[in-house]
Amino acid sequence: MTTTPQAARGDDERDEVELSPLFARPGEATVLPKFRLPGGESLPDTAYQIVRDEAMLDGNARMNLATFVGTWMDDHANRLYVESADKNMIDKDEYPHTAAIETRCWTMLADLWHAPDPDHAIGTSTIGSSEACMLGGLALKRRWQHARRAAGKTVDAPNLVMSSAVQVCWEKFCNYWDVEARFVPLTEDHRVLDPAALAGVVYENTIGVVAIMGVTYTGMYEPVAEIAAALDEIQRTTGLDVKIHVDGASGAMIAPFLQPDLAWDFRLDRVASINTSGHKYGLVYPGLGWVVWRDAAALPDDLVFRVSYLGGDMPTFALNFSRPGAQVLLQYYVFLRLGVEGHRRVQAASRAVAMYLAQQIEAMPAFDLWNDGSDIPVFAWRLRDGHTTNWTLYDLSERLRMKGWLVPAYPMPADLTEITVQRIVVRNGFSHDLADAFLADLTAETAFLDSLEGPLPARAPQPGFHH
Numbered sequence: 001m002t003t004t005p006q007a008a009r010g011d012d013e014r015d016e017v018e019l020s021p022l023f024a025r026p027g028e029a030t031v032l033p034k035f036r037l038p039g040g041e042s043l044p045d046t047a048y049q050i051v052r053d054e055a056m057l058d059g060n061a062r063m064n065l066a067t068f069v070g071t072w073m074d075d076h077a078n079r080l081y082v083e084s085a086d087k088n089m090i091d092k093d094e095y096p097h098t099a100a101i102e103t104r105c106w107t108m109l110a111d112l113w114h115a116p117d118p119d120h121a122i123g124t125s126t127i128g129s130s131e132a133c134m135l136g137g138l139a140l141k142r143r144w145q146h147a148r149r150a151a152g153k154t155v156d157a158p159n160l161v162m163s164s165a166v167q168v169c170w171e172k173f174c175n176y177w178d179v180e181a182r183f184v185p186l187t188e189d190h191r192v193l194d195p196a197a198l199a200g201v202v203y204e205n206t207i208g209v210v211a212i213m214g215v216t217y218t219g220m221y222e223p224v225a226e227i228a229a230a231l232d233e234i235q236r237t238t239g240l241d242v243k244i245h246v247d248g249a250s251g252a253m254i255a256p257f258l259q260p261d262l263a264w265d266f267r268l269d270r271v272a273s274i275n276t277s278g279h280k281y282g283l284v285y286p287g288l289g290w291v292v293w294r295d296a297a298a299l300p301d302d303l304v305f306r307v308s309y310l311g312g313d314m315p316t317f318a319l320n321f322s323r324p325g326a327q328v329l330l331q332y333y334v335f336l337r338l339g340v341e342g343h344r345r346v347q348a349a350s351r352a353v354a355m356y357l358a359q360q361i362e363a364m365p366a367f368d369l370w371n372d373g374s375d376i377p378v379f380a381w382r383l384r385d386g387h388t389t390n391w392t393l394y395d396l397s398e399r400l401r402m403k404g405w406l407v408p409a410y411p412m413p414a415d416l417t418e419i420t421v422q423r424i425v426v427r428n429g430f431s432h433d434l435a436d437a438f439l440a441d442l443t444a445e446t447a448f449l450d451s452l453e454g455p456l457p458a459r460a461p462q463p464g465f466h467h
């Protein structure tokens with residue numbers, strides 16, 4: 001976020017948008033203010049042209065290997081999107097069928113994630129995983145408060161335990177809701193949360209532990225079953241009953257299809273809630289997340305508001321009020337269209353490309369893999385020790401950008417910040433062909449950098465990369 005309007009403008013120094021004379025119509029303004037509401041009107045064609053021309057300058061989504069977020073849906077989905085763009089998710093009276101479809105979707109997720117009784121689980125759609133994580137965290141906090149008050153204890157200093165590689169939404173949660181963030185640092189040997197470290201950080205004020213299925217930095221799964229076992233042991237020795245929220249922003253839509261035997265979900269009694277992003281491997285356009293609690297007891301009732309619905313009442317738990325309903329319908333479309341088998345095939349195709357790319361990159365003398373893309377179709381690599389002092393992965397990222405590829409380089413989280421990695425997220429639509437085109441550019445740009453006779457100027461590390 002930028003903090004001042006001036007900062008938000010960046011390099012945008014001109015205060016006006018000019019209309020090409022080719023589009024100007026008699027009597028219409030040809031120059032419009034950029035940062036003030038124009039005094040007069042424009043024809044729809046004109047306004048459309050201006051907005052479209054500017055939006056066209058955004059990146060090419062197909063060459064964006066940085067983002068997890070869906071950028072393509074098929075024609076039927078596009079039709080549905082346009083036809084349902086007017087639906088407001090909160091207006092359950094006006095759009096009871098959209099509300100019913102929302103319930104069907106999260107009940108399907110509850111089943112997919114092995115809730116003991118999916119029909120008695122509870123869940124909601126959200127605007128993304130960030131909101132879903134906030135709701136998961138709030139439920140943990142409120143449950144802890146109730147338990148503490150019931151035992152006549154204070155509720156002053158709650159903390160949440162997680163690895164230092166959590167996505168920024170968890171730092172936001174802790175900041176916005178006055179919860180201390182207790183980070184378990186990563187190390188070269190423990191590239192994900194180390195369950196053995198929990199005994200040293202979990203205390204009576206711990207509201208819960210976050211386990212990430214698909215660490216944003218690398219795509220690796222955290223060992224949820226081992227984390228649950230460590231918490232069982234803590235309960236055995238201290239009596240503390242600490243629950244887990246699984247942040248499955250990406251992995252909760254991969255693991256059920258590609259690693260069906262991995263127990264990371266409600267099969268583990270300690271898992272109270274799970275979130276995912278419909279707009280990541282849920283294969284829907286941006287603006288959709290999901291959170292599901294294993295049963296009604298996991299979501300304190302005093303967090304739930306009742307809105308009127310078909311003459312009855314509909315419970316809601318959300319940070320937003322009005323928000324688009326179209327994405328929920330798109331998720332339902334994807335669920336119906338693909339089913340379990342279709343999801344498995346789509347996600348397996350992405351994983352095959354990720355593992356192929358990882359193998360090819362591992363075979364290049366300049367690089368060492370950090371992980372191989374076999375969890376979610378995401379992997380990272382670093383510059384091989386001793387390979388060069390003339391260039392860094394930041395230079396390579398910049399060279400690739402000149403070819404149109406967005407492949408971020410960034411420092412690893414706290415305690416590993418001296419390590420820089422570069423990461424690729426393979427999404428639906430990134431084919432083997434495209435992967436070969438990328439590898440050709442990667443090989444050429446690496447060869448170019450290796451041919452330098454002296455070091456490139458050093459630059460400050462880029463800020464952490466969070467999506």
Ligand SMILES: Cc1ncc(COP(=O)(O)O)c(C=O)c1O
Nearest residue numbers: 128129130167216247249277467
């Ligand atoms: C593990 C994890 N959690 C949460 C988020 C936030 O997700 P969203 O962008 O859907 O708010 C991300 C985004 O990349 C993520 O990787």
